[in-house]
Amino acid sequence: MTTSQNLRSLVRQIFIFCGVGAFNTALSLIVILLLSEGLHANYVLANVIGYGCGLASGFAMHKNLTFQDQLEGRSVNMQTQMAVFLLVFGVAYAMQLGLLVVLVEKMHLANLPSQILAWFIYVAASFAGHKFMTFRNR
16 A cells, blocks of 8 residues: 555544544433433433443444454454453543643643543544554554
8 A cells, every 4th residue: 555545544534533433422412311301310320321322333333434444354353352442442531531630720721622632632542542452453
């Protein structure tokens, strides 16, 4: 593959990754609101189920859309791949949350710009982790 093809493939993956993320965010929110507001379920339970739906959907969509070209012709242990997916999510989320706390508590930045900056870290760490660990071409 040429450098130009590699760059196009990377840009394609980034766009699909962000689209999948937007879809899963909406899905999670819809499930949370449906359960908590529509069915009057406990807000914590609704949150856990909503995030679980988003994570499950994210795994399937990233595997079959975002990083499908990296996985072609390769057999994969689904349980191991799911465990790595959850680990990457956890690390990226912890990085995001840690930065958010530093920006708000230590640097005294306002919440909204802090959330946005921390979100960029989450997206970058998550993309890199899934590209090079969860769905890497061994």
